[in-house]
Amino acid sequence: MTPDSIVFGAAGFVGRSLVAELLRQDRRVAAAVRGPAERLTSWLAGQRADTAGLTVVGADITVPGLGLGGAGGAEARGLEGVRDVYNAAARFAFGLSLEEARRVNVTGALNVVDWAATRPGLRRLVHISGYRVGGAPVDHRADGAYEASKKEADAAVRVRARELGVPLTVVNPSSVIGPGQFIGLASMVEDLWRGRLPALPGGSGTFLPVVESGYFARFMAALPEHEETTGKAYWVLDDGTPELPELVSLIAGHLGVPAPRLTIPVRLLRRLPRALTRADPETLSFISGDRYHTAPALAFAERAGLRMPPVGEALRSWADGLVGARFGAGAPPRGPYGFRNVAGSRTWVAGERENPEYVLLHGLPLDADSWEGVRDRLGVPVLAADLPGMGRSAPAHSLDDWTAALLEPVRTRPVLVGHSLGCGPVLRYAQAHPGRVAAVVLVAPAFLQAPSGRFPRSRAAVPALRRMPRDRLGERLGVPAEAIADLRRPGAARRVVEAMRAAHAGRPALRRVLDRVIEDARVPVTVVAGSGDPPAAGTPATLIQGAGHYPQLTHPDELVAAIRAAGGRALPEPPRPARG
Template identity: 65%
Template structure:
């Protein structure tokens, strides 16, 4: 196979979306990826992108000749440079090595290709058309190096007679983008954003990764030029933050703090990296040429709000880069007025899994993987990743399960609302499975903890929480510990625990009279304290969280 396209920085966010676009359009692609191409190939395969036309090459753009044999990739027509060091706190030498010197090396190598049609250089929306040498001290090494590179590649292209197109994208929205604006969204979700940085007219534009990739892929087929590729419909920053806050069910800050004041305050107080402050600007950008090109190429930018909300879902799913991104579908949906985190199939699930305390729906992942058919798991209102409840949990569950008739599986605390639902809607539940039902066991010692339980829970590390629960420290426990540190989360966990305790007698009465088939699953180390006239499966060696310690046995019992 002789690749017709070469993508540098193929393992990065823009690079991998571009490789996917090129392959989907029938191109043969050489991908220069750091550390080998296994991760890139897995990402492409996971998105059902054909990889027959993909070749992985090793290259180092900081070296003249890129470390490639002179006669290699002779048939390459289109060269895309998506490589760059997108990080703050770099020295000038570190930033220039890739962003400036590396970009010039790519251009020089491309000039030796006899079949070359175009070099496409990915720059940045804040760096194009800047007059004079950049001020590294004022701008910071990252932005200054990109300003320098933008001018340098134009000069070198003219000198070498290389056809050049430059794309100046804004903040790119896509799965895996955890820097820049993502840090602001992280602070919002974690309750660490008391005010929106900048004034009320600050404009931080965005662009969808898929749209940007489609734009880049078509540039060689058309004319040379430089294009600001951004969504001019992006809301001003306070409105953008408000949109995301409503989607994620968190409180949006009402105040703004001027950039000048942020520069004066110590970083330890603001948490703001000084290099990011120049991006808090009211500047607007001339997108006319990019819009005209998109029209000729038949491209249409996706709706801004939908792109922002989908990106927020990706951020939360990956815990802002702390964990891997789980398999989809996932994301926030409005259920009875509550911003609800949902994983899996909502339309016609065969199984619906409700979590107990202090976990979220991720605690069911290993069980869900072992069940047949579509599975729905949701974070209960006010718990896990879901926003605070906007009404009774009964209303929330009724709307969540409207039009379905699943096997309803509930753990511990969730057994009470599951029983209430089954009693009220017996025709909408095919079977009820209660895992470690707390209302049939001794009361939790956390009800009487001193110091207060909420204070203890909020300060717990993942390892200490795992020890308290008697389970291994894994992704579900790590996620639970992170959730408990969010404002109000630990308090809501304790309130839910007390409400479940108050409903113990009601739950026992419901269990005795509910008409749907009921099965109980418990661990040998966590036995029932009340005799019941229902089938009971006991898992040897399991405690109160068998879905974490014995997922295979729990799945078998559910099946």
């Protein structure tokens, strides 16, 4: 198989999206990467991309020949049929030295032009530039190393291509957003999410345009197919991107967090200490009201049959991905997932909303991600959500109203599984709606256990939870540190402590609800607990040997077997049945 296209920087955010799009179009693609190929191939596997047409080659654009060998090199012979060359390689970071930035963004880009000129059947070189490259001359001190290098490369690539007769098309994208984009504007969204964005840079009129990654990949893939794009440059961005205050308000509303009301002029930000503003000086040049000449790109997209997704939809989906992947600190949960409005609460919901076989509600101080191991092993449609005020969800007025609203779209009769605090809403819903529930599983129900003193209940509890390092707190609670990632968010620790106090006070009432559900005999109820954290003596329960209060984290195989058995849906050969 001889590749007809090559993508440099194929493992990067833009490059991998382009590779996936070319493969979807049944192109034969050489993905040029520097470093392990697994970074690209694992991402493509997660996208369910058909990689039959993929060849991965090692390359280093900072050296002449790109590390691919000369015209007679063994690796180069495999690339003789390449007709379309895409340069998506770039060093995108702030705080670089000028030498670091130029090595990839200027020298590397020119090396790609030189290599493309040696392709006997070259149809097009597509070079990805920046969207702020026009206008003012390069000023290394004012621009910063990254932006200065992109400006320099934009001009140098055009000159070299003309000298060598290389058919060139330049694309100038704005901030490309999509799954896996954790830099640039993403840092502002993270500050918003964590309550660290008291004011916005710039003000009304500030324009930070975006373009969705899938659309941008389709745009690039289409360029070589149209001869008239040779020698052209296209500013690719969504003119409908809201101005910065409205953009941040849109995302804040979607995430269920307050948007900042104050703005700070850029000229003032430049004078304030960085320790106070937390703003990298290099990013401030992007805070402007400049607009861009997008008409040629829009006209080409129309001819090519390309349509941008609605920008609000793209921003909300991207924000879901940022929060789901902890802004790059972890892997996103199994989809679908994102924020939904549930009984007035912006609620983090994961899984199947209409036809789940199981509904999983977590306990303290966890979130829906704590069920990931259980979800994977169940292997059927599952619905999980962060309880209101916990994890990533905003508070709600009534936990029971929230549970009813969460389950309102459900059309199946699922098994409801609650862990610890989550046992309460599960039980009360089953009592109120027995015809909509197949069975109830209570995992480590705190209301059936003697108070353990595991959590502090004094007024010092909130600052103690906030101050304690996550690894120490996780060790004390017996959970991984990443399972309590959101305890540092504003109000999170206070809500956890309040929920513990309310659950402790409501123990007798919840026990009465359990007794009534059992007496009615309309919904089967099973109690599952760890042998190290058993319910009160005399309570019938399936015990998981060696487990404590969080069997979903420590013993998922045994817990899944118990859940399946309780719902009458046991596997023929459970992997490791619970022992009781």
